[in-house]
Structure formats: structure tokens, C-alpha cells
Amino acid sequence: MFVLGIETSCDETAAAIVKDGREVLSNIVYSQVEIHTSFGGVVPEIASRKHVEKISYAVEAALNQANMEIDKIDAIAATYGPGLVGSLLVGLSFAKALSYAKKIPFVAVNHIEGHIYANFITYPELKPPLVVLVVSGGHTNLIVLEDFDKYEVVGKTRDDAAGEAFDKIARYLGLGYPGGPAIDRVSKFGDEEKYKYPVAAVEGYNFSFSGLKSAVINHVHTLKQKKENFKVEDIAASFQKAVVDTLVEKTVKLSLETNIKRVAIAGGVAANSKLREKLVERCTQHQIELYVPDFKYCTDNAAMVASAGYFRLVKGQTSSYSINAIPYIGLVSKKE
Ligand code: ATP
Ligand code: MG
Ligand code: FE
Numbered sequence: 001m002f003v004l005g006i007e008t009s010c011d012e013t014a015a016a017i018v019k020d021g022r023e024v025l026s027n028i029v030y031s032q033v034e035i036h037t038s039f040g041g042v043v044p045e046i047a048s049r050k051h052v053e054k055i056s057y058a059v060e061a062a063l064n065q066a067n068m069e070i071d072k073i074d075a076i077a078a079t080y081g082p083g084l085v086g087s088l089l090v091g092l093s094f095a096k097a098l099s100y101a102k103k104i105p106f107v108a109v110n111h112i113e114g115h116i117y118a119n120f121i122t123y124p125e126l127k128p129p130l131v132v133l134v135v136s137g138g139h140t141n142l143i144v145l146e147d148f149d150k151y152e153v154v155g156k157t158r159d160d161a162a163g164e165a166f167d168k169i170a171r172y173l174g175l176g177y178p179g180g181p182a183i184d185r186v187s188k189f190g191d192e193e194k195y196k197y198p199v200a201a202v203e204g205y206n207f208s209f210s211g212l213k214s215a216v217i218n219h220v221h222t223l224k225q226k227k228e229n230f231k232v233e234d235i236a237a238s239f240q241k242a243v244v245d246t247l248v249e250k251t252v253k254l255s256l257e258t259n260i261k262r263v264a265i266a267g268g269v270a271a272n273s274k275l276r277e278k279l280v281e282r283c284t285q286h287q288i289e290l291y292v293p294d295f296k297y298c299t300d301n302a303a304m305v306a307s308a309g310y311f312r313l314v315k316g317q318t319s320s321y322s323i324n325a326i327p328y329i330g331l332v333s334k335k336e
Pocket of ligand 3: 111115136137268299300
């Protein structure tokens with residue numbers, strides 16, 4: 001079965017065609033990052049306008065790259081939330097209209113669930129159960145994926161998401177936007193042991209990064225006031241270590257406690273090289289199988305949306321056109 005995926009939740013206009021939920025035939029991502037960089041972050045109104053300009057071209061390009069006619073498509077899957085409401089509406093409305101006009105079933109997909117499916121694309125044999133660490137720009141969740149489309153959310157952030165912390169610290173350090181890749185890059189030239197930043201001890205599998213963010217900012221502020229020499233690379237590396245350590249420890253703990261010795265990661269921060277390195281190390285120690293999606297499927301793309309759509313479609317779960325964009329839906333446990 002061929003699914004056309006459409007993703008416009010933030011600042012990427014993306015369309016992709018995926019066969020049987022696993023095989024990517026095309027993956028088009030028109031990023032607006034250059035436009036938003038000058039503002040230091042995504043400007044919602046500009047993002048929606050750009051999506052309107054690009055969406056038909058993205059879908060056309062996805063069909064062309066896959067060498068496929070729209071009539072061969074078995075379902076159209078689009079993100080309905082979470083994300084920026086104006087941005088979401090562009091892809092969602094486009095998908096509904098195309099589905100109605102061409103009489104192709106429509107499947108609405110939760111963007112965060114979509115991120116998880118990047119793993120099923122990268123590993124064609126991979127199946128649940130899995131422990132999944134979702135670390136994206138707006139979300140941080142630890143989940144137990146019991147089956148496709150069936151999961152329990154066991155942990156979340158109480159304040160900032162991991163990606164958000166990366167972006168805010170990068171901005172403060174003058175490293176630009178998006179911050180995650182910048183911190184990742186400069187940290188390679190820094191000493192991660194130089195400063196010990198505290199991470200709030202939060203109960204269970206929950207996280208908190210807001211205190212860490214303040215600690216780093218206050219520290220840099222003090223260094224500047226005292227006119228002490230410091231390297232931005234050391235600050236970035238020490239901050240990154242604090243985030244990565246807490247993410248990795250809780251993920252490994254959940255795997256050991258549930259005895260599901262298979263861990264996957266998802267979302268933009270899953271592209272972080274230190275996170276990958278540390279997970280490899282800790283998972284090897286505990287004989288846990290580790291699954292890490294290809295870089296291009298970690299950040300926003302439509303292939304992951306098409307894959308998530310496929311696994312709903314095969315369960316007969318198509319969506320009604322009455323479904324609307326939901327900006328703050330997040331990830332909540334899902335039982336059949
Ligand atoms: P959400 O998926 O929660 O709605 P989003 O779609 O904006 O948010 P993603 O596309 O999953 O987020 O990821 C973007 C985030 O990933 C940004 O915060 C970015 O800084 C972060 N990121 C990307 N690459 C890296 C990296 N190498 N290291 C750390 N963070 C990274
Ligand atoms: Mg983006
Ligand atoms: Fe995302």
C-alpha cells in the first residue's frame with residue numbers, strides 16, 4: 001500500500017510517499033529555516049504563508065520523485081497536531097481537499113507519534129514492544145510502545161522540552177538558530193567536564209530542564225561580570241552533557257525496569273551525536289538493543305507521517321474530515 005504523507009506542523013513543508021509503512025519512495029522537505037534564522041526562531045505567520053506557497057509543489061515533487069500518479073495512492077496521511085495552528089491548517093486542509101477530490105481515504109496523524117515511526121522506516125524489521133525516548137523541539141516523553149498505535153506515556157517534561165533547552169541556550173550563547181545542531185557542533189571542541197551543571201531531580205520518569213537552563217545562564221552571566229575568561233565550547237559541552245546524562249539514565253532505567261530491552265529514540269534531538277554516543281555505551285553495558293533513526297528522519301519530515309498513517313490504515317482507522325488542527329495535543333497514552 002502506498003501512503004502520501006503531508007507534514008506542515010512547524011517550518012518544514014514536507015511531502016513523502018511510503019510503501020507499506022517502511023519503504024520511502026520519495027521524501028521532499030522544503031525547509032524555511034533560512035527565512036526564520038534572521039528572527040532567531042520561527043515566526044508563525046510567515047511560516048503559514050510559506051506553507052501555502054509551497055504545499056502543492058511539495059506534493060507534486062513527492063509524486064514525481066516516486067514516479068507515481070495520485071490515483072495509485074491508497075491513503076493520504078497528514079499531521080493534525082501538535083504544532084503551530086496556522087501551519088498545521090495548511091497541510092491538513094490540503095490533505096482533506098485532495099482526499100475528497102480524488103476519493104482517497106484520509107488519515108490524521110499526531111506529529112509526535114509520527115516522530116516515533118522514523119524508527120520503523122530506518123529498521124524495516126523492527127516491531128514493538130519498545131521503550132522510546134521522544135526528544136523534539138517541543139516535547140520530551142518516555143513511552144512504552146506496546147504495539148503499533150498503542151502506547152503508554154510514562155514520563156514527560158514538567159517545563160522545557162529538551163530541544164527547547166538546546167535552542168534557548170544556543171541563543172543565549174550567540175550560536176544562532178536552530179540551536180541543537182550548533183551546540184552539538186561546538187561541543188566537540190569543548191570540555192564537557194569543565195562545569196558541573198545541576199539537573200533537577202524529578203520523580204519517576206519525568207524531566208525538567210528549566211532549572212538547568214537558568215543555571216547555565218546565571219553562570220555565564222557571573223563569568224562575564226567577573227571578567228573571567230571562558231570558552232563558549234566548554235559551556236555548551238557541559239550543558240549538553242547534563243541534558244544527555246539525564247535523558248540516557250532514565251531511558252536505560254525504564255528499559256531495565258520493564259524488561260523491554262529494546263530502546264528507540266525519536267525527534268530532532270535524536271540527531272544529537274553525544275546522545276547517540278552515550279546511549280550506545282550504556283545500552284551495550286546492559287545488553288539493550290538500541291535503535292536510532294537516520295538523521296533525515298529525526299527532524300520534521302513527511303515520511304514518518306506516512307508511516308504512522310499506514311499503521312493506522314491497516315487497522316481500518318481512517319479519519320473524518322471534521323477533524324481539526326489541534327496545536328497543543330501532545331502525547332497521551334493510547335490504548336486500543
Ligand atoms: P515538535 O516535534 O515537538 O513539535 P519540532 O517539530 O520543532 O517540535 P523537531 O523537528 O523534532 O522539533 O526537532 C527540532 C529540534 O531538534 C530543535 O529544538 C533542534 O534544536 C533540535 N535538534 C536538531 N538537531 C539537533 C542536534 N544535533 N542536537 C541537539 N538538538 C538538535
Ligand atoms: Mg523545523
Ligand atoms: Fe517535530
